[in-house]
Amino acid sequence: MxxxxxxxxxxxxxxxxxxxxxxxxxxxxxxxxxxxxxxxLDIIIETLRNKQRIELREFGVFDIKKRKKRIGRNPKIGKVVPIPERFVVVFKPGLKLKNI
Known part of the structure; x- marks a missing residue:
């Protein structure tokens, strides 16, 4: 490709x-x-909102990971900004996607 x-x-x-x-x-x-x-798509979104993992064999896995709170910095003014903990969607490709 x-x-x-x-x-x-x-x-x-x-x-x-x-x-x-x-x-x-x-x-x-x-x-x-x-x-x-x-x-x-609605079912995938709802499932992830409920913090549930979605496994689609050979395609991949959608999962929810918790990101810890941390301190960031506003690059424009250099001010320290607290970043709260949050959940993010991660995708791990399955066998059919790994070697594209």
Whole structure:
């Protein structure tokens, strides 16, 4: 894949493109595919908000990690700024994504 060759602008695939491709390959109407894709995304978001791990075999794992509170610095004025603890989403690629 030449996505990163010569610092070319990265190619994008949007949700619409995924819906279109699934529709073309399965023959299912785009409106139906769009609802299914959106429902899947909603479930992923809800699951992560509930601090639950999502394992999609061979694709990867979405997980929630707790970041400790720390002290940061505003680079414009040099002022010390406390950064509170927070949860972040992390993704660990599975076997099919590791060697792209």
């Amino acid at each position: 030449d996505t990163f060759k010569n610092n070319d602008k990265l190619k994008k695939m949007r949700k619409y493109d995924i819906v279109f491709k699934i529709s073309q390959e399965t023959g299912i109407q785009q409106i139906v595919v769009k609802k299914i894709v959106q429902k899947m």
